[in-house]
Amino acid sequence: MSLSIVILAAGQGKRMHSQLPKVLHCLAKKPLLEHVIQNTLNLDSTMPPFVVYGHQGDRVKQALSKLNVVWIEQQEQLGTAHALLQVLPHIPLENRVLILYGDVPLITFDTLQQFISKTPADALGIITAQVPEPAGLGRIVRDAGQKIIRIVEEKDASEIERNLNEINSGIYLIPARYLKKWLPHLNNHNSQQEYYLTDVIQLAVENKVPIYSQAPSRYEEVLGINDCVQLAQAERLYQRRYAEKLMQQGVTLSDPNRFDVRGELTVGLDVTIDANVILEGQVIIGNHCIIGSNTILRNVILSDYVEIKENCVIEGAVIAEHCVVGPFARIRPTTKIASHVQIGNFIEIKNSMIDSYTKIHHVGYIGDSELGKEVNIGAGTITCNYDGANKHKTLIGDGAFIGSNTELVAPVIIGEGATIGAGSTITRDAPPQQLTLCRGHQRSIAKWQRKKKESREI
Numbered sequence: 001m002s003l004s005i006v007i008l009a010a011g012q013g014k015r016m017h018s019q020l021p022k023v024l025h026c027l028a029k030k031p032l033l034e035h036v037i038q039n040t041l042n043l044d045s046t047m048p049p050f051v052v053y054g055h056q057g058d059r060v061k062q063a064l065s066k067l068n069v070v071w072i073e074q075q076e077q078l079g080t081a082h083a084l085l086q087v088l089p090h091i092p093l094e095n096r097v098l099i100l101y102g103d104v105p106l107i108t109f110d111t112l113q114q115f116i117s118k119t120p121a122d123a124l125g126i127i128t129a130q131v132p133e134p135a136g137l138g139r140i141v142r143d144a145g146q147k148i149i150r151i152v153e154e155k156d157a158s159e160i161e162r163n164l165n166e167i168n169s170g171i172y173l174i175p176a177r178y179l180k181k182w183l184p185h186l187n188n189h190n191s192q193q194e195y196y197l198t199d200v201i202q203l204a205v206e207n208k209v210p211i212y213s214q215a216p217s218r219y220e221e222v223l224g225i226n227d228c229v230q231l232a233q234a235e236r237l238y239q240r241r242y243a244e245k246l247m248q249q250g251v252t253l254s255d256p257n258r259f260d261v262r263g264e265l266t267v268g269l270d271v272t273i274d275a276n277v278i279l280e281g282q283v284i285i286g287n288h289c290i291i292g293s294n295t296i297l298r299n300v301i302l303s304d305y306v307e308i309k310e311n312c313v314i315e316g317a318v319i320a321e322h323c324v325v326g327p328f329a330r331i332r333p334t335t336k337i338a339s340h341v342q343i344g345n346f347i348e349i350k351n352s353m354i355d356s357y358t359k360i361h362h363v364g365y366i367g368d369s370e371l372g373k374e375v376n377i378g379a380g381t382i383t384c385n386y387d388g389a390n391k392h393k394t395l396i397g398d399g400a401f402i403g404s405n406t407e408l409v410a411p412v413i414i415g416e417g418a419t420i421g422a423g424s425t426i427t428r429d430a431p432p433q434q435l436t437l438c439r440g441h442q443r444s445i446a447k448w449q450r451k452k453k454e455s456r457e458i
Contacts, residue, residue, distance in 0.1 A: 001121050002046040004095045004176065008083045009033050009102030010054025010074040015227040021056045023102035024063050025231055028238050029262035029280060032225060033060070035105035037067050042109060043098070043116065050090065051102070052083045079194030080170070085183045091176045096121070099172045099197070103225045106234060106241075107171065111216045116173060123210040124200070125173035129219035130165050138168035138198060140213075148211045151198040155191050168198060169222035178209065254293070263299075274310065292326060303339075317349075320356075338373075355398070368410065369394040378404035378422060385410045397432060401450065419450055 013022025023033035033051070040049050047070070053060050054074040061071055072090070074083045084099065091097060098116065100107065119125030126148070128140050139161050141150045151168045152161050182203045186195050204211055216222055220237045223230070243256035251267055253259050255275040262280045268287035277291050281299035289302050292310035301318045308314065309326030316333025325331065325343040332350035341354050344361035352369040360366060362379035368391050369383050381402050383394040394408050397416030407425040414420065415432030424438035435448040
């Protein structure tokens, strides 16, 4: 039997107290609705999921336009059954319908796949969960034989029913032929004057349709989000689940409760991540890497044996093996750093290429530059890459030595093996293998020799 997927996402979410539609509020920096859609992508469905939208629908569609879904409008928000009714004309009679919600983002692919495979083809399937605090949620009512006989909303429940801990997740798997027969005949005789999808349970009982129930692996999977408190709780649940997954793969997390992934992470072997690290976008971390505390990696690729010390912000960069960065370093987009490079504290690098064994240890700015191999950049050095209208490049050859507190005014080329005296403002190209100074005026000394360290006898 083929599968159709319907995601109900038309509600306003008044309790969020926000101008943003509830389903566009973010969990791990991704809209709630996007989480639900992505969890369905590998399910064996005959077509993309249907998303029923309503409140600020154009805004929702625009925000998630990249996703392959079929949008169905619910012009009036008259309840969950009414929302599903808008989709039924598009669903073949012989299909089964999986019903999900745009504000229940923690449901997992594994739970859904198991639910679909185990629910008998002619049965009405429902995911239920035993929760410690069921207040505000619909309760599952069973008979003496533990068969589900109805679902009651809390506001319509008796005192005995309110003491029940098994709740209705709202996630159903129902043959379309039942829905096409039952939904047009539901009424709205309840305190909200809405058409409840939960009423189909009663119809299934009356028509002797078997009801199959399944619990998720963790009850938190089915918790909906109605306000910012629940959103924050869901964020921590999501992050803890992700952290446990990483630790099971061998990642060492100093404190899994202070760790956030807000995107897609690929991680190698023997990786250690300290507390308060945030990983955003597409992040790849190689083998034997160490990530210091309070660090943000955003769209970054780290090769093997890279150490990022504490309090660094790295975005859109590629860093090769055996590099050390930080503490307190900022690496900005389109920067590529080759192997064995050392980037020290309070260094900012932007749109630059740094070749192997180069050292930039203390307090400086390198922007729109290309640095060769074994370059040494002294403390306080900056590349002056912007003239107020355009950006210009600085090129520094292999083995160059840039003295402290130097300004390199781009466009400028520092030759291979050149030395720039401390405190210089360099506005013209510096020849290779020469000392160039600019203290009052710039001059180059052709026959100058750089000092060398004395060899130590062991």
